[in-house]
Amino acid sequence: MKRTFEQALANRRSYYLIENESPVPDEEIVRIIHEAIKHVPSAYNSQTTRIVLLLKDEHKKLWNIVKKVLKNMLTEEVFANSEKKIDTSFASGHGTVLFFEDTSVVGKFMEAYPLYSNNFKTWSQHTSAMHQFVIWTMLEDLGFGASLQHYNPLIDEEVKHTWHLPKEWTLIAQMPFGMPLSSPGKKEMKPIEERVKVFG
Numbered sequence: 001m002k003r004t005f006e007q008a009l010a011n012r013r014s015y016y017l018i019e020n021e022s023p024v025p026d027e028e029i030v031r032i033i034h035e036a037i038k039h040v041p042s043a044y045n046s047q048t049t050r051i052v053l054l055l056k057d058e059h060k061k062l063w064n065i066v067k068k069v070l071k072n073m074l075t076e077e078v079f080a081n082s083e084k085k086i087d088t089s090f091a092s093g094h095g096t097v098l099f100f101e102d103t104s105v106v107g108k109f110m111e112a113y114p115l116y117s118n119n120f121k122t123w124s125q126h127t128s129a130m131h132q133f134v135i136w137t138m139l140e141d142l143g144f145g146a147s148l149q150h151y152n153p154l155i156d157e158e159v160k161h162t163w164h165l166p167k168e169w170t171l172i173a174q175m176p177f178g179m180p181l182s183s184p185g186k187k188e189m190k191p192i193e194e195r196v197k198v199f200g
Contacts, residue, residue, distance in 0.1 A: 003141055012137045013187065015145025016085075018093040018178030023143035026055055029095065032138040040130045043123035046109050049131045050100040050169050058163075062098075062174070063091035065158050066151050073154070090149065093178025097135055098159070101128050104168040128172045136175060145180030148173050 003011065022029075033051055042048060054062050063086055071079050090096070101124045110117040132148060139146045152171040159171060 008137050008141045012133075012140045013145075013184035014147040015180040015182075015184055016089040016147055017181040018089065018145050018176065019181055020092060020094050021179040022094045023179065026095075028142065029053065029055075029139075032142070033097070033135060036131055036134045036138065040127070040134050042127040042130075043120065044109060044113070046105060046120070046123070046127070048101050048105045048124045049127050050102050051131070051135075052098040052100065052163060052165070053095060054098065055095040059093070059095045059176075060091055061162065062096055062155075062159070063087075063176075065155055065162065066090075069151075069154050069158070089147070090174075090176040093176045094144070095177055097139075097175040097177070099128050099132055099172045099175070100165070100169040101125070101172055102166070102168055103170050104166075125172070132173055132175065139175075139177050143179070144177040145184075146175050146177035148175055150174070 030053065033053055037049065037051060040049070067083055067086055070082050074082060103124075106120050106124045110120045113120070136146050136148065150173055152173070156171045159165070160167065160169065
């Protein structure tokens, strides 16, 4: 469904009950990720963001890793609750987008611009956040429900080992997506007047 940017912004929400169905071919998911990578800005055009798209069995493999790691850390009761949430909200979906930042590129820019070297790690996080927002919104616009998760750094090493990813890539977030099975909860908003000041 095609919306204006403002409409897409207003409709992007967190969906926690999803299923393994897709309103579009997987090639369309790949296409929007390519568009995001090409067009989302970055400080000094550093292009530090790296994306891994997991579909089908690779998607399920990720959430099995998460469960294995959590099972070794949590009590049986706490793990049972976590496992249920993972199985119905994340692993049950159609795929997962993994967001990484390439620290080797960040380091090169820190060396090249010593006056601003302390800022590049922060700017790298800003770049990742913009990619997360754009891809999340574009997935929603295709008809998916998605959410943003942060099981890093608990799963980082096994993720990099499993998919043979460079050690310089730092995992920032995980975005499971699929067809939504329920509507998102009501979003509470503070008064705009408390959050925006206009002068002039």
